[in-house]
Amino acid sequence: MPLLIPNFSNRYADLPNAFYSLVDPQPLENSHWIAWNSVLAEQLGLPENQPTGDLKYFLSGEGDYQATPVLAMKYAGHQFGSYNPDLGDGRGLLLGEVTSPTGQVFDIHLKGAGLTPYSRMGDGRAVLRSTIREYLCSEAMAGLGIPTTRALGMLTSDTPVYREKVESGALLLRVAESHIRFGHFEHFFYTNQLSELKLLADKVIEWYWPECLKCDQPYAAMFATIVEKTAHMIAYWQAYGFAHGVMNTDNMSILGQTFDYGPFGFLDDYEPGYICNHSDYQGRYAFDQQPRIGLWNLSALAHALSPIIDKSELEQALSQFEVILGKKFSRLMRAKLGLNCKLEQDSQLFNAMFELLHQNRVDYTRFMRELSNLDTQPIQNVSDLFIDREAANAWLELYLARCECEVDEEGQAISSETRCEKMRKVNPKYILRNYLAQIAIDKAEQGDFSEVEALAELLKHPFDEQPDKDAYANLPPEWGKKMEISCSS
Template identity: 50%
Template sequence: MNAFSSLGFGQRFQTLPPAFYRRVDPTPLPDPYPVAISRPLAAELGVAGESLLAADAVGVLSGSALRPDMRPVAAIYSGHQFGVYVPQLGDGRALLLGDTKAPDGRLMEWQIKGAGLTPFSRMGDGRAVLRSSIREFLCSEAMHHLGIPTTRALAIMGSDEPVYRETTETAAVVTRVAESFLRFGSFELFYHRGMHDEIRVLADYVIRHHYPACQEAANPYLALFAEVTRRTAELIAQWQAVGFCHGVMNSDNMSILGLTIDYGPFGFIDGFNAAHICNHSDHAGRYAYNQQPQIGLWNLHCLASALLPLVSEEELVAVLGTYRDTFEAAHLMRLRAKLGLTAEYEDDADLINSLFLTLHAHRTDFTIFFRRLAGFRQDDALNDPIRDLFVEREQFDAWARRYRERLAWEGSVDTERALQMNRVNPKYILRNYLAEAAIAKARDERDYSEIERLARCLEKPFDEQPEFEAYAGFPPEWAEEISVSCSS
C-alpha cells in the first residue's frame, strides 16, 4: 500500500475545455481533525489507511492544503429540480481535486464536499455539516457493500467552525470517490444554452473514458444513451429490492454512469409503505418509493432531450421504450432471488404483488421480513417468527399457501433455499435511527467510535454478526419522528 503522500494525482476531467468547470481553490477548514476513514476503500485505491490520518492528508482532505499536482475545479451543470428546469446549478460546495490510478487500473476521481464557496453556490455557504457528512459516509459505503453501484466515501474531516442550517451545527468535509461525477444535468446545461458542440465534446469524453465499447457502434451516441438507460433501470431495480429511497431524484442527481449519487434525504424503509416519502420537503410525494422507477424514466427523457443534436428523436424514443422492460426484468429477477425462487413461473409477478400488498397493509418491517422468510418451512408450526410480523396472521397464511405451492413446484429444499436467500436479503442496513445515534455521539461527545463500529457492521450486511445483533432489531418508536431534508 502507498502512503497518501506518495500518490500521484492526474487531471483527466480538467482536459475538457474551460466551459465545463471553473477553477476554484478550497476554503480552508479551520483546525481540521479526522472523524472517520473507510479502510476498505483506501485499500481498493491502493492507499494505506493510516496515512489518511497524517497531517498532510488531513490538510488536503479538509481543503486546508493543496498539493502541486492538484488543480481543483467545480463542475457546471443544470437540471430539473422537482420537475422544474433550473438553468444553472453546478458544484456549489464540492471540488474535484484530480484522479489517481487504482491497483485494478481504474482512474478514480477524488472530490471534497464542503470545501467552501464556488461560483455555483448560489445562496449557499459552500459548507457541509458533520451530520450530513456522517450520513453520506455511512450510506455510500453501506450501498457499496450491498452490491449497489454508488459513489464512495473515503474520509470525513471535521472542524469546530459553526455552520447554520435549521440550527447551528459544525462543519465537515467528506471526501468522495468515483470513476466520474458527471450527471444528466451536465448535458442538459449545454442543450438548453444551445451549445451543441459542447454536448458532442462531453459525449465523446464519456464514451472514450467510460463506455469505450460504444465507439464500435454505428451511432456511438445512441449506444451511449442505451447503456445509460440500461444502467439506470437496473440501478433503480436494486434500490427497490432493498427498500432504499433516494429522496431527491432531480436530473442533476442522476449519474451518467448509473451510480447512486448525492446522498441527502435518503432512507431505507422500516415498516413497508409503498408510498413512503423519506424527504420531508417532498410535500407532493414526487420522489416516494413507488415513484422512483417512473422518475428514473422521466429523468432519462430529460437526458434524451439534451442528446437531440446527436441522435434522432425517433431513435431516442425507441431506447426509452426499452426502459420499462429492463427495469421490470431486473426487478423481478431480484425479487425472485429474495423469495428463494430459482426458476421462472408465469404467475411469479402476481405472487410477488400479492406479498407486497400484504406487507403494505400491515406495515411489516421490510428488511426483517425478508431475512426471516429464509427460515420458511413447509410445516406451519415452524413459521411463527414470520407470522408474528403480521397483525392478522391469516392474511400472511393465505399468501404462504401460494408460496408453499410455488416452492414445491420447483422442488425447493428448505436448507439450500435459506442459504441462497441470506446471500441477497441483508440482515443489516443503515436505518436512519442507527445513523442518528452515531451522529449524536459524534456531535455531543466528540466520540466517533460509533461511526467506525457501524461502518464495520455494514461491510458485511448479509452475514450473521453476533457482536452487532442489536443493529438488526426493530427500530425504536422514536425512529418514526426522524425527519430528513435536503440539508440532511
C-alpha cells in the same frame, strides 16, 4: 511539489473552461479525521491508515494544488420538475483522479470545501450530520451490492456552520468512477453550447464506454447504456426498499450509481408511498414513484442529447427502460424469495405478498430475512409479523408450495437448507435505518464517534450473522419510523 498520490491526474481539467471553474478549497479550522475507509483506501492504492502530514493537508483542502488543478464542475438540472440553470458544484471540488492498482480510474471529490462560483446563496459548507449520513449510507449501499458512489474519509472541524442551529463544519471525501451528471448535458443544451455538448459525449464514451465506438451510432449506444444502467440502479432501490428522496436530474449519475445522499431512507413498514424528504410536499419522489421519475429524468437527458442523437434512436432506448427495470427487479426479487425458475402464477404470488405487507404494515427487511430463515426457524416467526395472521399463513402456504416446484440443473428438488442459504446472501439482516444513523449523529455531535465507526463496520457485512450486533437488527422504535429528513446540509 511532487504528487502526493501515485497515478494522480485530472482529465476533466483538460476540457475547456466552459466545463468548470478552478477554485482553491477554503480550509476548515482544525480539521481532523473522524473516519477513514481503510479497505477502500487500499483498493485505491492509498495508505491504509489515516493520512497525516502533507497528504492529510491535500485531502482536507489545506494543501498545495499547483501540480494538480482543483475545480468545481458546472452543470444544470431539473429540480422537482422545474429547470434550474444556476447549478454546479456549490460546495464540492474535484481534487482529481487516482488510478488504482487494478487500472481503474476514480474521482476524489471533497464535499464541503467552501464557496465556489456555483454556491448561489449558500456558504459552500457541509455539516457533520449530513456528512455522517452520506458516509454511512454510501458504504451501506456498497455492502448491499447496490451501484453507488463511495466514501473514503470524513473530517470534522472547529469551524461553525449556521443552519437551523450552529453546527460543526465537516468534509467528506467522495469516490466515484465519474461525477458527470445528467445535468452536465442539460447545461450545454440549454445554453446552446452544442460543440461542448458533443465534446462531453465524446469524452464520456472515451473514458467509460469505448465499446460504443464499435457501434454504427456511438452516441445512441451511449444513451442506451445510460438507460440500462439507470434502470438497473432503480431496480435495486425498489428491491431493497431504498428511497433516494431527491431524484433531480443533477443528482443522476450517467453511470447509474446512487449519487448525492441527502434525505434518503430505507423502508421500515412496507409503505409504497413512503416519502423520506420533508420538502417533497407532493410526493414526487416517493418510494413507489422512483421508476417513473427515473424515466422522466432519462427523457430530460434525451431532450438534451437530441442535437447529436436521432429522435427515433432516443425513443427506442427510452422504450426499453421499463422492460429492463422490470426484468432486473424480477431477477432480484426471485433471488430474495429463493425462486429460480419462472412459473405463470408467480406474478400473483408476488402481488399478493406486497399487498399483505402493505395492509399489515410489516417491516420489509425483517420479513425478507425471516423468510430466509425457514430452514432453521418456525414459520410462526414470519406470520407473527402480521396483524392478519390468517392471511399471512395462507400466503405462506402458497409460497412454500411454490418453493417445492424448484429444481436444480439436474432436475433434482432444491432443499429448504439450500434455498434459504442462498436467500440469506441477498436478504440483509442489517440496513442503515434512519434512527440508527440519528443515534450515531447525536453521539458524534457530543464528540463520541464510536457509533459511527460501529455502524460503518457493521454495514460492510449486512448479510452476515453478527451475534454480538443483534440489537442493530431490531425493529425501530416509534420515534424512529418514517423519519422525514431535510435537504439541509
